Amino acid sequence: MGFLDSILGNTQLPEAKTDKLFAISTAAITLEANLGLKPDGAAAVCIKPMDSSRYEAARTEIEDLLKLSFKEKGTEHSIQKDEFNYVWVVLKDKDFDDLVTNIQMVSQILMEQGFGTQLLAAVYRFKGESTVYWIYNFKLGSYYPFVPSGNQQRNTSQEFRLKSVMGAELPIEKDEAKWYPMWGMPI
Amino acid sequence: MRRWKSDLGLEARMFITMFLLAVIYLAFLAFLLATNTSQVVIILFMGGFMFLQYFFSDKMILASMGAKMVSESEAPELHQIVSRLCAIANLPMPKIAIVNNSMPNAFATGRNQKNAVVAVTTGIMNQLNRSELEAVLAHELTHVKNRDMMVMTIATFLSSVAQLMVRWLPFFGGGNQRDRNGGDGFIVMFLVSLLVWIVSYILIMSLSRYREFAADRGSAIITGQPSNLASALMKISGYRVPTQDLRKTEGPVRALFIVPAISGSSIWNLFSTHPSTEARIAALERIEKELEA
Numbered sequence: 001m002g003f004l005d006s007i008l009g010n011t012q013l014p015e016a017k018t019d020k021l022f023a024i025s026t027a028a029i030t031l032e033a034n035l036g037l038k039p040d041g042a043a044a045v046c047i048k049p050m051d052s053s054r055y056e057a058a059r060t061e062i063e064d065l066l067k068l069s070f071k072e073k074g075t076e077h078s079i080q081k082d083e084f085n086y087v088w089v090v091l092k093d094k095d096f097d098d099l100v101t102n103i104q105m106v107s108q109i110l111m112e113q114g115f116g117t118q119l120l121a122a123v124y125r126f127k128g129e130s131t132v133y134w135i136y137n138f139k140l141g142s143y144y145p146f147v148p149s150g151n152q153q154r155n156t157s158q159e160f161r162l163k164s165v166m167g168a169e170l171p172i173e174k175d176e177a178k179w180y181p182m183w184g185m186p187i
Numbered sequence: 188m189r190r191w192k193s194d195l196g197l198e199a200r201m202f203i204t205m206f207l208l209a210v211i212y213l214a215f216l217a218f219l220l221a222t223n224t225s226q227v228v229i230i231l232f233m234g235g236f237m238f239l240q241y242f243f244s245d246k247m248i249l250a251s252m253g254a255k256m257v258s259e260s261e262a263p264e265l266h267q268i269v270s271r272l273c274a275i276a277n278l279p280m281p282k283i284a285i286v287n288n289s290m291p292n293a294f295a296t297g298r299n300q301k302n303a304v305v306a307v308t309t310g311i312m313n314q315l316n317r318s319e320l321e322a323v324l325a326h327e328l329t330h331v332k333n334r335d336m337m338v339m340t341i342a343t344f345l346s347s348v349a350q351l352m353v354r355w356l357p358f359f360g361g362g363n364q365r366d367r368n369g370g371d372g373f374i375v376m377f378l379v380s381l382l383v384w385i386v387s388y389i390l391i392m393s394l395s396r397y398r399e400f401a402a403d404r405g406s407a408i409i410t411g412q413p414s415n416l417a418s419a420l421m422k423i424s425g426y427r428v429p430t431q432d433l434r435k436t437e438g439p440v441r442a443l444f445i446v447p448a449i450s451g452s453s454i455w456n457l458f459s460t461h462p463s464t465e466a467r468i469a470a471l472e473r474i475e476k477e478l479e480a
Contacts, residue, residue, distance in 0.1 A: 008198040009333045009401025011408045014277045048275055050411035052478040084267060085318055118411060120275050139277040152263050177280060180270040183263065 013117035017141030018107055020171040024124055024134060024143065025100045027170040031126060034165060039096040040127040042187045045106045046120040047087045058113035062089065062106055069105070073098045082184045086120065090187050099124070107138070125187055130155065132162065134170075135182060142173040152183055192477065194404060201397045205342070208390050212345040215383045222376060226352075233348045241340045245297040245304050252294075254284040254306045265312075268321050269305065269328070276409045278332055281305045291315070291423045295327040296336065303331040311423070319419035322406050326416060329405025335398050342394055346387035352380040396462045403467055404474060413471040413478070420471075424464035 005012070031037040049055065059079070066077040066089070076092040089106050093099050103122050110119055119138040123146075126132040133146040145162040147155040159179065163172050173179060219226040240247070249256070259266040265283050273280045281295070281303035291311040297303035305327045312320065330336075356377045407413035 006333045007338060008201055009329075009398055009405070010193045010198060011276075011329055011332065011401070011405035013275060013408060048271075048411050050478065051414055051475060052411075054479075055411075083317075084271060084321075086271065118275075120271060137274055139275060152260065178274070180274050180280070181259075181267075182271075183267050 014139045016107060016111055016116035016119040016138035018104070018111070018138070020141050020143075021104060021107065021122060021136055022100065023170050024136070025097060027134075027166060028096050028126075030166065030169050035128060035162070037126040037128040037132055039099070040125040040131070041094050041099075042090065042092050042125045043099040043103055044088050044090045044123045044185065044187045045103055046082075046123065046182070046185075047089070047110065047115075048118045048120055049081075049085070049087045050115065050118055054113065055115055055118070058110055058115055059087075061113070062109050065105060065109065066091075066102070069098075069102055073102075075099070075102050077102075080186050082186055084184065088186050121182065123182065123185060123187060130158070132158070133182070133185070137173065137178065137180075140173055140178060142171045144173045144176075144179040146179070146181060148181070148183075152181075154181055194401075197397060197400055197404070201394065201401070204390050204394045204397065205338075208342055208387060208394070211383060211387055211390070215345055215349065215379070218379055222372065229351065230345075230348055233344065233351060237340060237344050237347065241298050241336065244336060245302055248294075248296045249284055249304060249306065252286050252306065253288070254286045254304075256282055256284045256304070264317075265307070265324075268317070269324055272321065272325050272328055272409055276328070276332070278328055279303070281328070281331055283307075285309060285312075289313075293323050293327055295330040297331070298336060299334070300331055305331070314422060315419050318410075318412065318415045319422065322410050322412070322416035322419050325406035325409040326402045328409065329402040330398070332405065333398065333401060335402070338398070339391075339395065342391050346384060346391060349380045349384035349387065353377065353384055356380065399462050400467070400470055403471060407471055407474045411478075413474045417468045417471045420464050420467055 028039055032039075063079065066075070069075050070077065073095070074093065075098050078090045080088050080090065082088060091099055091102050093102070103124075107116075107119055107122065110116055116138075121138060122136040124134045124136075126134065130147060130149070133148075134143050135146050136143050145159045145166075147158045147162075149155040166172060216230075219230070248254075257265070262283060262285060265285075269283060270280055272278070279300050281297070281300075282305075284304050284306035286292075286306055286308040288308040289310040290308055291314050293305070293307045293311055295303060295305045305324060307320070307323070311323065315323065356373065403416060406416045410416070
């Protein structure tokens with residue numbers, strides 16, 4: 001948002017960027033080969049819901065398509081609200097590529113319906129010695145690692161290690177101040 | 188892609204107000220420089236004060252309000268609410284502070300987005316539910332995003348000079364001017380300063396109200412739920428009188444800087460500011476309709 005917008009008090013939510021969302025697909029191979037981190041069969045999209053009947057319509061369309069995807073590929077899904085009133089489309093599938101495709105589909109529908117501004121994050125769960133999340137921030141269009149270590153603490157040193165190992169392959173957010181923790185994720 | 192229509196009416200009113208202030212200030216400045224160059228000293232003096240006030244606003248206000256900066260582990264809920272809002276609106280994350288006061292209120296301060304602090308009282312945390320608290324925090328984040336500290340500091344600057352002159356000219360003005368027209372010159376200067384002060388004060392108050400509406404609108408857009416801010420405002424509007432008392436705790440800041448007008452620019456009390464709760468809720472209802480359109 002420009003300087004003039006801020007001086008005149010105009011607020012717009014930035015549109016979601018999805019061009020780098022797919023990068024996790026190839027990065028998953030390196031994550032497993034170099035760091036022993038395997039996809040853990042779960043991913044989710046986090047959405048800020050809106051007071052609008054058109055938003056409800058988009059939500060119904062997503063549910064219908066996910067039901068279809070369950071029939072075709074066996075991807076399980078559930079839609080839930082977290083304690084902060086954000087909506088999570090949680091997907092479960094052993095096949096990582098199916099997860100990536102479905103995440104892409106959900107965000108695509110929301111953008112087509114005009115709710116790309118409401119997309120907060122996509123999250124992929126990985127499992128090694130500990131659970132690692134890769135969070136895609138839709139507004140920045142980049143990923144960052146999130147390694148919770150119990151009691152709302154995070155393992156920052158492992159997060160930085162993940163960044164240095166994966167930096168070449170995954171578009172990782174350079175501004176570490178924007179590596180916002182996500183507590184209360186339903187995955 | 189969905190773009191919110193800008194509230195052009197609001198932006199136009201804001202622009203006109205700022206433009207009128209600029210015109211008045213330039214005329215006042217020209218007048219001061221033309222009549223008596225020693226006024227430059229007053230302007231520089233005020234400028235220095237305003238700059239210090241602006242630069243250290245966060246520390247001064249937090250100290251005077253008794254606000255305590257809290258880390259993520261001390262206030263995980265507040266941090267999580269704010270960081271998610273910052274992520275979705277792509278804003279820098281401010282520092283967060285809590286004021287131990289049962290009066291429900293919230294404010295934002297800091298000279299720029301990087302040094303911003305958003306503070307809430309324990310009262311507001313107790314009285315609002317999480318969605319309402321989120322709406323209030325989004326309102327404060329919009330103040331930060333809109334650079335209201337900077338805008339209002341600049342807007343109040345020459346008004347404060349005029350006010351200072353109105354106060355002090357009766358004591359010193361006449362005596363300093365020993366030329367033949369000294370007496371008249373003093374009266375003219377006094378009247379001009381008084382006029383500038385009154386007119387700019389009215390404009391500053393309007394500007395401040397417009398910026399409140401803009402922050403309400405920002406909150407509605409960022410949260411996607413204008414109704415949450417409306418219900419927060421309704422819950423808290425019953426606390427008008429106590430919030431006035433909270434404002435008085437700014438005392439030390441005022442005492443330090445002599446010019447009371449400054450206090451308006453240095454702090455953004457969400458609920459003691461100017462538009463009536465009814466007008467704000469009506470504006471939020473219009474935004475709610477926009478969502479359906």
